[in-house]
Amino acid sequence: MPSKRIEIMPAKPKAPPEDNTFDEFIAVDIPVDDENKFFSWRKLWLFTGPGFLMSIAYLDPGNIESDLQAGALAKYKLLWILLMSHVVGMALQRMSARLGVVSGKHLAEIAYDYYPVAPRLLLWIMIEIAIVCSDMQEVIGTAIAIYLLSRGHIPLLFGVLITILDTFTFLLIDRYGIRKLELIFGILISTMAISFGYEFVVMKPPIGSIAVGTLVPWCEGCGKEEIIMAISIIGAVIMPHNFYLHSALVKSRKVDRTNSKRVAEANKYFAIESAIALFISFFINLFVLAVFAHGLYGKTNEDVSSLCLAHNDIPDSNVFPNNTDSVDIDIFQGGIYLGCQFGLLAMLIWAIGIFAAGQSSTMTGTYTGQFVMEGFIKITWPKWKRVLVTRAVAITPTLILAVKSHGIQNLTGMNDFLNCVQSVQLPFALIPMITFTSSEKIMHSFRNSKPLQIFALMSSVFIIAINSYFIYDTVHERLGTEWYVLVGVIPVTILYALFVFYLSVYCLVECELIDDNLEIPGFDFQRPLKTDAPWLMSDNVVRIPRVNLGYM
Template sequence: MEVEKKKKSFDMEMDILDNKVVIPEEPDSFLNLRKLWAFTGPGFLMSIAYLDPGNIESDLQSGAMARYRLLWILLTAHILGLMLQRLSARLGVVAGKHMAEIAYDYYPKIPRVILWIMVEIAIIGSDMQEVIGTAIALYLLSNKAIPLWAGVLITICDTFTFLFLDKYGIRRFEFFFCFLISTMAVTFGYEFFKAQPSAGNIAAGVFIPWCKDCDMDQLLQGVSIVGAVIMPHNLYLHSALVKSRKVDRSQKEKVVEANKYFFIESGIALACSFIINLFVVAVFADGLYGKSNIDVRQECYANNNGMPDFYKSVFQNNTDTATSDIYHGGIYLGCAFGVVALYVWAVGILAAGQSSTMTGTYAGQFVMEGFLHIRMSRWKRILITRSLAILPTILVTIFSQGVDHITGLNDFLNCVQMFQLPFALLPVLTFTSSHMIMKEFAVGIYQRVFSVIVSIVVIAINYFFLVEYVNDNFNSSFGWVIVGIIGFVYSIFVLYISYYCLAAMNLFRPSETGVIAKIFPLPIDSFDAPWLDELKFEDKRVTDI
């Protein structure tokens, strides 16, 4: 693939975007495979966030808790994710800037900094999940020879190593990610075909949107699926990754073409992601649903599985519901299908952790540069982000009573992702609805109304989940007071950025003067549209003649 070598500039882009892939100059058709191949890459890098260790743990827990009844929520989350990723990619192509860069021009300074902090919290939370997943994978692969704290520290070194891959070009970098996705597909697919779950039950779970006889814990697990699948920082990342393709924005047909192929590529990538996630849900729906710890423990000792004794005794000798997380899930697979299945599972978790670690680091780089206009070398950015993720994680590994506590962090971190989602969802809807930014590519009225409904549902679910979480974890009035204060501040900021979203959608006409205009200043018309400039030039030339 031909790549144009650009000179280094002093703009705010990273090295990974400096070498743009050139799109073949040939007539477009309904589906030109050469052009699709040229556009293929950003969507698969984006889809990594749908396959991180937090997602995998959410998958296995939904299978163990509700069997196949939550598969339709997994599918719905991927479809919703595709719609949002389409808007994100469309924004990057049409505006020529990614979300964080546009946010710098669109929002006032203080709200912009708060928004940046919210996105950084989401990135750090996601990074913690990746650190946990990698540490547990190394723990399993080494038969506990690499302790959890050592596995956490190893993630610092491996991230630095892998991030030098982009020096060999964007295409090789993308191929490496596709290799990691393929590794996950093979490893989790191996477990799926070993388990051989019922195809009929899987189909019913995917296509029948109902959860019969589901209790509150199972419904909350469905909410957790949405929080695990749709990552806030991923929208910022995707809008930047599409800039790695050389799209001639001075020609409207080229912009339309890029939007089409990025949408097709994202659809293919998320279809692959859904299948891999489905593999995990189905395996544990078939194997762990309705079982207690003692059931799995007896299975471990009864089977001739080659498992070491220290793994066989992991499940407690009690009648509690079988523990389900990425650590116990791997041990169950080894007990049921042989020790090879344990190591295959660990390799898949390792691939998930490594791939999502790298994309998270790049998302952090784009977000920091866009929101703050601070250019920071990658090794400094990695050190800061990874340190913020590692410090709380390593404290848990050192002072907790074992691997059970570190895996329990994933549930909390999925909640964090869910609560940060409005700070990516509302901005992307704001920007793509704004005619000031998107010109004639702004989303239509029906999509705006649908987006508002989706946003309201997501935010309402967040508040419902908050109440349930507090009920389960706080028994004192002091805890409720703290949560109430945090909830109030959170609500005020959500309403603030919602104002901009509704104004961009033209659902009401904002005041141009007065107090409201000072609190919610609208941006100036500073977003370029070179395809329109070309048309204006042609019109002027005809007039002069």
């Protein structure tokens, strides 16, 4: 065995501790076990948490509404789209988690080092818009849940105001540490699974038809409405700010980055944990879609209206007009329908599930906003300040709409528009994530393989293309094609496309599809990055550091 060389390292001044969002939590220690052991249930348990917090974005009120609308419109034909969205989402979330583990930084922190000032600030603004839109959906969902739980005694306007208070609930839980917070999220996800699972058991949809709709990638007889709904499902599931969140949450585990085996181990367990979390998320979404597919597919407003006439104990049981149009349903009407079909208990259980979805999404949105702000612009706010500012921005337009609409239907109908806005922001999370995880300077030997790069790039092109169509259709339906609309939309669209192109060029360079020696005005491919790879240090050198006490 070759002898090891002993090297005395020069003294270094003791620096103040780096800012770390999880310092106050005391990040979870991961024990070093037998390196030859392939799998450990104990270690999986210790790594379990970040994936479940991430999976909340797949279960927010916007997703629930897309599910029930898809079921009422296309029955079980779009279940395979829901499954595909979760599979693609799993692959992309795995990349996000690997970025945080390998680099020791989250997506926003690396973007700060990687991009010049102007595109970096623009990225930050885009992601903040996505966070606010997501928070608006959570406000709407929670307010509707409160309205249903109170059987209509708490008006929608007051329900919106009450959502300000749930931010303090989050701050109270946050004080007790990351594992306690993860436990609360587990309880909220379990609440959704039990609530929506109860509706599934009561409705008794045919399992065979559900299996066919899930496993057969075909939509026989589907027209434009079904295509738009399929795009809406994908846009609601794959959310831009979730990639920033997941890359930061994995930093809540203490991973020994001086050992490549420990880094690889963390990547493995985070991937397994995320797969389990998204598996559960898929079935919760499936429960919702199947319930309304079995109950409302092919039904008219008149059919549901006649059903509700016999239930005076259900608030707003007259919400369905007495006409022969196909049922156009949302999360509020969904609760009313379940009450009319199965009684008050079914409506209240549905409301509990929606409330859990809104509350859990609020918490993850707060975390994401904090990570994004600290990463992009290096401003660290106390959580109470960050959460109140974000919630105030989200509540203001929601309150205005609640006052002017004089009804709950117009407010809950905002979810489609908010999903559209978040679809607009998706490239500004997806492209940077693929860029960084494909970069040898950042990921070193853990960079994306060529097949994974190709899969990620093809998925991105597909997702961005279908979201672009969804955006076009939404704008066309809501705003029309008058000249003044085109004057406003066309310049914004051109600027948007140019920024996506700018980010894509950097991505193609890191994927080695474009030579980084090319000189293109406005691009700096040789920009130095503040990243490290401590596991690459030679194992044949024993380093004995000199200790220098105090700050210098």
